[in-house]
Amino acid sequence: MAAYLLRILVKMVITLFAILTITFIATRLSGNPIDTFLGEGLTAEGRATLIAYFQLDRSLWHQYLAFLRAAASGDFGLSFVERRPVTEVVAHRLWPSAQLLLTSVGLTLLVSIPLGVLAAVYRKSWIGSVVMVVAFAGYAVPAFILAIVMILVFSYTLNWLPVVGNGTAAHFIMPTIALSGVLIAALTRFTRNAMLDVLGQEYIRTARAKGLSEFWVVMRHGFGNASITVISVIGLQIASLAAAGSVVVESIFSWPGIGQLLVNAAIVRDYPVLQFGVITVAVAVVLINAATDIAYALADPRIRLAQS
Amino acid sequence: MTTLADPITRTRRPAATNLIQKVALCLAVLLAGAAILAPLIAPFDPLDQSLIARLRPPLGFDRYSPGHFAGTDELGRDVFSRGLYGLRLTLALAFCGAVIGLAIGGLLGLVAGLRPGWAEDGIMALVDMQIAIPFTLVALLVLALLGSSLTVLIFVLGIAGWEQYARIVRAEVRRLASQPFIEAARAAGGDTAYIARRHLLPNIVSPLVVQFTLALSNIVILESTLSFLGLGVQPPTPSLGSMVGLGRDYMPTAPWIVLIPAGLIVLLTFTVQILGDWLRDRADVRLRDR
Numbered sequence: 001m002a003a004y005l006l007r008i009l010v011k012m013v014i015t016l017f018a019i020l021t022i023t024f025i026a027t028r029l030s031g032n033p034i035d036t037f038l039g040e041g042l043t044a045e046g047r048a049t050l051i052a053y054f055q056l057d058r059s060l061w062h063q064y065l066a067f068l069r070a071a072a073s074g075d076f077g078l079s080f081v082e083r084r085p086v087t088e089v090v091a092h093r094l095w096p097s098a099q100l101l102l103t104s105v106g107l108t109l110l111v112s113i114p115l116g117v118l119a120a121v122y123r124k125s126w127i128g129s130v131v132m133v134v135a136f137a138g139y140a141v142p143a144f145i146l147a148i149v150m151i152l153v154f155s156y157t158l159n160w161l162p163v164v165g166n167g168t169a170a171h172f173i174m175p176t177i178a179l180s181g182v183l184i185a186a187l188t189r190f191t192r193n194a195m196l197d198v199l200g201q202e203y204i205r206t207a208r209a210k211g212l213s214e215f216w217v218v219m220r221h222g223f224g225n226a227s228i229t230v231i232s233v234i235g236l237q238i239a240s241l242a243a244a245g246s247v248v249v250e251s252i253f254s255w256p257g258i259g260q261l262l263v264n265a266a267i268v269r270d271y272p273v274l275q276f277g278v279i280t281v282a283v284a285v286v287l288i289n290a291a292t293d294i295a296y297a298l299a300d301p302r303i304r305l306a307q308s
Numbered sequence: 309m310t311t312l313a314d315p316i317t318r319t320r321r322p323a324a325t326n327l328i329q330k331v332a333l334c335l336a337v338l339l340a341g342a343a344i345l346a347p348l349i350a351p352f353d354p355l356d357q358s359l360i361a362r363l364r365p366p367l368g369f370d371r372y373s374p375g376h377f378a379g380t381d382e383l384g385r386d387v388f389s390r391g392l393y394g395l396r397l398t399l400a401l402a403f404c405g406a407v408i409g410l411a412i413g414g415l416l417g418l419v420a421g422l423r424p425g426w427a428e429d430g431i432m433a434l435v436d437m438q439i440a441i442p443f444t445l446v447a448l449l450v451l452a453l454l455g456s457s458l459t460v461l462i463f464v465l466g467i468a469g470w471e472q473y474a475r476i477v478r479a480e481v482r483r484l485a486s487q488p489f490i491e492a493a494r495a496a497g498g499d500t501a502y503i504a505r506r507h508l509l510p511n512i513v514s515p516l517v518v519q520f521t522l523a524l525s526n527i528v529i530l531e532s533t534l535s536f537l538g539l540g541v542q543p544p545t546p547s548l549g550s551m552v553g554l555g556r557d558y559m560p561t562a563p564w565i566v567l568i569p570a571g572l573i574v575l576l577t578f579t580v581q582i583l584g585d586w587l588r589d590r591a592d593v594r595l596r597d598r
Contacts, residue, residue, distance in 0.1 A: 011436075018437050026449045136585075140577040142529045144536045145570045148552060148559070152567075156560045236439070244444035248533055262445070263537050266452035274452055278445045285442055 004303055008293045012286055019282040023275050024067050028060065076279070077272040081265075086276040090258060094280075096166050097250070097257030101242055103172055104179040108238070112184045113223075113230070116191020120199060121218055123192075131188065138185030143245045147178035147252045164254040171253075179242065179249045186237050187230070194229035198222050228300045235292020239285045332582035339576055343396040350389035351375060354546050358384030363562045379564045381555060387568050390546040395572055397541060398548045401458075401465060402527040406520055408466025409527075413473025414516065418508070420474065421481025422500055431474065438471040447530070451539045461531070461540055468530055469523040476519055480512040514591045521584035525577045532573050548573045 051057055058066075070076070076086045112135075119131035154161045154174065162171050198204065199222055207221045208214075250259035258277055265273040297303040342349060352375070362384040364373035373380060378388035420431040447464045454460045484490055484507075493503050532549030534540035541547035543554060548569040555565035 014433075015437060015440050019441060022441070022446070023449065026446070026453055136581065137578075140525070140581045141574055142533055142577070144533055144549075144552065145574060148556065148566055148570060152559055152563055156563075240439070240442045243442035247444055247448065248537065251537060262448055263539070266448045266537075266539055269452055271453065274449055278449050281445055282441050286440060289440060 001297065001304060004297050005294065008290050008297075012290045015286050016283060019279060019286070020068065020071055021064075023278055024064055027271055027275055028063075076276040079273045080270045081268060081273070082270075086272045089273055090261065090276055090280050093256060093258045093261050093277075096255060097246060097259060099166070100172070100175055100179060100246060100250070100255060100257060103176040104183060104242060105234075105238065107176055107180045108183040108187055109234075111180070112187035113191055115184075116188045116230075117195055117218065117223055119188065119192040120195030120222075123196065132192070135185045135188040135192075138181045138188075141181060142248075143178050143181060144248050144252060146181045147174065147249060150174045150178065151252075166255055175249050175253045175255055178252070179245045182245060183238055183241055186241060187233065190233040190237070191226065191230050194226035194233075195222055197229075198226045201225075228296065231292060231299055232296050235289050235295070239288040239292075243281050243285050328582060329586045332579050332586070335575065335579045336583060339395065339579060340399070342392055343399045346392040346396040350386075350392045351377075352386035352389040354385060354390040354393040355544050356385060360384065363558065363565075365562070366564050366568075378568050379562070381551075381565045382558050382562070387551075387565060390551060391548070391568050391572055394546040394548040394551055394569055395576070397545065398528060398531055398573075398576070401462060401531050401541075401547075402524050404462045405465025405468060405527045405531070406523045408462065409468065409470045409523060410473050410516065410520060412467065413470035414477050416470070417474035417477025418481060418504060421478040421485065422504065428478070432478070435471040435474050443468050444530070444533070447534060448539065451534065456539055456542055458541070461534070464534075465527050465531055469526060472519055472523065473516065476515050477512055480515060481508055484508055484511055518584060518588045518591050521580060521587055525580035525584060528573065528577055528580065548576075 074087060078084065079086050079089050082089055115131050115135070119128045119135075122128045150161075151163055151174065155163045161174055162168070163174070165171055166175075199218075204217060204221055207217045212221075246257060246259035247262055248259070249255065250257045251263040254260065258281060262274060262277045262281070265271070265277060358380070361373040361376065361380050363382060364371055364376055364380045364384075366372070366379040366387075367377045369379075376386050376388065378386070378391065381387055381390070416431045416434075420428040447468070450464055451460060490503060490507055493507050498506070531540055532547070532552070535547045535549030536553040538550070538553060541550050543550060551569035552566050552573070555562070555569070559566050
């Protein structure tokens with residue numbers, strides 16, 4: 001168990017390091033950032049001052065070390081647009097994004113786990129087919145189209161739901177559904193497949209042979225074991241899908257979260273905000289992955305009880 | 309297919325599923341044909357503006373402007389023609405992206421499979437990293453920094469899914485490497501490059517075709533999402549995603565501007581996914597009875 005945890009920790013640190021490196025390389029890919037971002041209206045003297053200030057005259061390796069050092073002390077620079085530290089800009093956006101993520105993951109779990117179990121148990125009847133068609137549709141319809149169609153129907157036509165912002169509970173309905181669509185599709189499929197794998201095992205036959213009720217067999221012996229696989233998927237797939245989806249959903253519904261911030265920063269090329277925003281989301285995904293790995297270890301007795 | 313040749317698929321595959329797949333196949337041919345022949349089929353130039361015929365609804369509604377079956381957009385451009393050209397561009401981009409992904413991932417997967425040790429460890433670490441970092445974010449970063457030219461977009465779409473190919477190829481190569489016929493080829497004096505080309509590649513074509521199809525639909529979604537956000541294909545060039553993105557402001561009064569490209573995207577992803585799933589089920593014996 002200790003060795004397993006250590007491995008998760010090492011993997012996490014390496015990935016975090018890679019994220020910092022990738023964002024550093026990405027921002028340097030476009031040549032001298034000063035030319036790209038502050039190009040016009042800058043005197044030669046002012047340009048030289050800025051280049052010296054940002055240490056762009058030093059070697060790339062030196063810049064990289066300086067970047068890592070600054071990052072370690074929490075200094076990621078100022079937003080070009082807002083002239084505030086990017087850490088501050090991003091921090092304001094964390095809670096709305098987290099709220100949307102929580103409602104979406106909640107909805108996803110509520111819908112897709114029962115659906116996945118149903119689809120596995122009734123795989124040969126029409127119930128299974130209907131569930132799989134729904135899951136399939138969720139996968140094929142991009143989040144932005146789901147969102148646009150919902151806005152057209154529920155806001156513009158029926159006038160039921162508000163479109164912009166996150167003021168009331170009603171504001172949560174459409175963004176949550178739009179973000180959950182693809183998550184529900186993914187998790188329903190995984191739950192179904194995990195259940196099918198488990199239900200084909202010998203111990204399920206044993207449980208039935210003991211005379212347990214079918215409900216108990218499916219829930220305790222079936223889902224109890226399938227949930228281990230499901231947990232690992234929630235971390236790996238859901239976190240990544242949700243991060244990608246929130247970028248789209250937040251910018252459609254003007255949700256004041258990190259996703260909307262990132263899109264706006266990408267459009268106006270506010271690259272310190274973009275850089276730190278990407279780092280923040282990537283770190284969140286890595287942390288969720290690590291947390292899932294640990295939850296996985298705790299749920300799986302083969303790992304939990306392993307002697308290291 | 310004869311009745312005896314494939315008893316498993318014959319008994320487990322209900323007629324309805326076959327019908328869906330046939331429809332999907334027809335749709336795929338239709339969509340690909342429309343995309344390829346867009347310059348011949350389109351009744352109007354997709355960029356031609358007409359201030360008199362702005363925001364006209366499709367055939368069958370009031371104020372219909374003759375010739376514009378699917379209506380016109382806010383600049384009087386023909387939505388049907390733009391849809392066709394958008395489909396053409398979206399498919400072309402997705403195809404280029406999927407091919408680049410296949411080339412990068414296939415090659416790295418092959419190397420990882422054939423050269424256990426540091427090369428394999430390094431490549432698989434890259435794969436893990438690509439999986440851990442949400443790709444849409446990397447795409448945002450790269451497009452914002454390098455600008456949204458078509459070249460950059462193709463590059464971004466190309467590296468979007470390479471890791472899946474790498475994983476598949478590596479696993480297949482590892483599985484095949486221990487087979488007697490590879491050993492025999494080696495004993496007969498074949499070098500690694502020869503074995504890879506002559507014996508390994510033909511055996512991993514089928515999983516690669518499946519992955520290519522599934523990747524195609526993912527790339528269509530990624531491209532249209534980026535274009536929708538204003539970070540992909542730039543106006544006035546029509547792409548399905550940017551048509552939805554730009555038409556959004558006119559949605560209350562002119563929903564067809566949005567619904568037609570949106571419908572085309574969904575039709576495209578549905579078709580490709582159904583075909584991809586079908587190919588996967590055929591390729592994977594384990595899944596045949598599910």
